[in-house]
Amino acid sequence: MTEVLIAGGGPVGMVLAAELALLGVGTTVLEPNLSTVDVPKAGTLHARTVQSLARRGYLRADAGHPPGARVTSRFHFAGLSGLDISGPATEGTPIVGLSQADLERHAEARARRLGATIHRGHRLTAAGQDADGAHATVLGPGGEYRISARYLVGADGARGVTREAAGFTAETQGPTIAALLGAVRLLDPAHAPAGWHRTERGWFVGNPNPYGHSRVITFDFTGPHPDRRAPLTLDELSATADRIVGRPVPMTDAVFLSRFSDYSRLVTEYRRGRVLLAGDAAHVHFPVGGQGLNLGVQDAVNLGWKLAAVLRGADESLLDTYHAERHPVAARVVHNTRAQLALMNPDPAVDPLRDLVTELLGLEPVRRHLGDMISDQEIDGFLPNASLRVNGRTTTIAELLWPGRPLLVVLDDGARPPDLPGVEVVHATATHPLPWASALIRPDGYLAWSAPSGVRDTEGLSAAAHRWFGTKAESGTGLCGHDVRAR
Numbered sequence: 176m177t178e179v180l181i182a183g184g185g186p187v188g189m190v191l192a193a194e195l196a197l198l199g200v201g202t203t204v205l206e207p208n209l210s211t212v213d214v215p216k217a218g219t220l221h222a223r224t225v226q227s228l229a230r231r232g233y234l235r236a237d238a239g240h241p242p243g244a245r246v247t248s249r250f251h252f253a254g255l256s257g258l259d260i261s262g263p264a265t266e267g268t269p270i271v272g273l274s275q276a277d278l279e280r281h282a283e284a285r286a287r288r289l290g291a292t293i294h295r296g297h298r299l300t301a302a303g304q305d306a307d308g309a310h311a312t313v314l315g316p317g318g319e320y321r322i323s324a325r326y327l328v329g330a331d332g333a334r335g336v337t338r339e340a341a342g343f344t345a346e347t348q349g350p351t352i353a354a355l356l357g358a359v360r361l362l363d364p365a366h367a368p369a370g371w372h373r374t375e376r377g378w379f380v381g382n383p384n385p386y387g388h389s390r391v392i393t394f395d396f397t398g399p400h401p402d403r404r405a406p407l408t409l410d411e412l413s414a415t416a417d418r419i420v421g422r423p424v425p426m427t428d429a430v431f432l433s434r435f436s437d438y439s440r441l442v443t444e445y446r447r448g449r450v451l452l453a454g455d456a457a458h459v460h461f462p463v464g465g466q467g468l469n470l471g472v473q474d475a476v477n478l479g480w481k482l483a484a485v486l487r488g489a490d491e492s493l494l495d496t497y498h499a500e501r502h503p504v505a506a507r508v509v510h511n512t513r514a515q516l517a518l519m520n521p522d523p524a525v526d527p528l529r530d531l532v533t534e535l536l537g538l539e540p541v542r543r544h545l546g547d548m549i550s551d552q553e554i555d556g557f558l559p560n561a562s563l564r565v566n567g568r569t570t571t572i573a574e575l576l577w578p579g580r581p582l583l584v585v586l587d588d589g590a591r592p593p594d595l596p597g598v599e600v601v602h603a604t605a606t607h608p609l610p611w612a613s614a615l616i617r618p619d620g621y622l623a624w625s626a627p628s629g630v631r632d633t634e635g636l637s638a639a640a641h642r643w644f645g646t647k648a649e650s651g652t653g654l655c656g657h658d659v660r661a662r
């Protein structure tokens with residue numbers, strides 16, 4: 176029996192498949208599309224996602240900076256320029272431009288190389304579960320068939336089937352605006368509005384590309400789409416853009432057209448027994464701030480190692496920490512996108528509020544607060560990257576986590592640890608002073624336990640290893656240490 180069946184091989188499903196395959200979990204992905212579709216949607220990886228992907232080797236982080244040094248990327252809040260997103264210099268640039276299609280391709284190649292089975296052209300049509308496992312009905316090129324797995328993950332996006340088929344409930348808020356998205360050729364790209372452009376009639380967001388197709392988005396605040404599913408035409412996009420901008424924005428040759436809105440939905444639980452949800456299947460919201468894919472990728476890196484640990488004997492309650500940790504983060508994103516949308520209202524009555532927020536963005540603590548919120552760096556407990564010497568070689572914490580296994584780093588002044596089966600123990604020398612001497616690190620980079628120099632906390636370490644990885648230590652006596660609870 177497949178151990179984990181993933182419905183949906185979009186970017187989130189493929190990252191999860193690669194995570195599971197890395198840990199030797201028998202993984203099958205069902206994906207209706209025969210190949211990756213180049214949708215002009217997500218193109219921004221925010222800091223915590225960048226940091227997470229660096230801990231698997233998708234991206235490299237140069238840790239040769241002193242702790243405390245920071246680097247900054249420019250971003251926007253509610254279409255207002257002036258938001259900086261900053262992060263530790265040891266993690267690399269806080270924002271990385273990567274299309275969601277390219278992320279999907281990288282992750283799919285990695286998942287296949289590591290042994291995952293990817294069935295393209297296969298669509299889940301029904302799902303259920305019993306004490307033995309999760310069961311799916313699938314429509315493939317050869318007709319309908321049934322497949323079972325120990326766990327099923329619905330990563331089948333906003334319009335997927337798993338959520339409803341498996342009985343998940345959700346909190347929703349209906350749409351209030353009508354948004355259009357197109358990849359088109361702009362006939363006069365030099366004079367098309369670039370970036371985020373607000374008028375009294377709505378918003379035009381353009382990324383003019385003189386050499387090829389440009390992404391064009393419009394937000395019309397007069398009300399939601401009368402028919403969300405009606406196919407969008409180039410004429411409608413073009414007329415809406417002209418009306419909102421107040422002059423012609425000539426365009427032709429659409430290669431992608433779609434409607435979206437500020438509709439939001441957040442499932443009330445991420446796990447129902449043997450079925451779990453990740454990515455847009457669990458949460459959808461207005462896409463301002465480029466947060467949706469980032470949420471989903473972090474769902475995948477949070478869930479992968481937990482599923483692997485449970486399949487290898489850790490207590491099933493570990494899977495409940497997936498909901499406990501990820502649901503509040505998505506709720507906060509839904510909330511901040513609604514706040515941004517309120518600020519984006521084209522009504523001139525909102526102008527003084529926008530001016531005030533622009534002033535506030537001039538204050539470093541405000542930029543830091545909002546930047547950490549948008550980039551998910553406000554999630555506690557992530558161990559910053561650091562440069563280490565291990566067996567005469569310079570490496571980093573991020574690199575040591577590439578294998579995706581629980582990691583105990585013991586610095587020169589750290590106490591000798593007990594034997595912890597399943598935990599990789601690395602003895603290292605820090606190249607810069609660090610606030611800990613021993614650190615037990617989860618595969619997703621979050622701290623499970625740490626102790627400063629001179630403290631031997633065998634009991635706390637053993638308890639944390641058991642709690643997070645199902646590890647049973649051989650021996651132990653306890654002093655004081657720092658056990659980091661679910662975040």
Ligand SMILES: Cc1cc2nc3c(=O)[nH]c(=O)nc-3n(C[C@H](O)[C@H](O)[C@H](O)COP(=O)(O)OP(=O)(O)OC[C@H]3O[C@@H](n4cnc5c(N)ncnc54)[C@H](O)[C@@H]3O)c2cc1C
Pocket residue numbers: 182183184185186187188205206207208215216217218219275297298299300330331332333334335336337356392435453454455456462464465466467468469470471
């Ligand atoms: C205009 C716009 C701009 C955006 N910009 C950003 C951004 O800058 N940054 C950001 O982080 N996010 C952004 N987003 C959000 C981002 O696109 C989504 O959050 C992201 O696509 C979610 O990935 P996913 O893998 O969960 O879902 P999807 O990308 O929707 O993938 C789901 C997959 O499941 C498959 N599937 C569907 N039904 C089934 C089924 N029954 N069985 C099996 N498979 C199925 C689909 O074919 C698809 O491949 C934007 C969204 C929009 C609309």
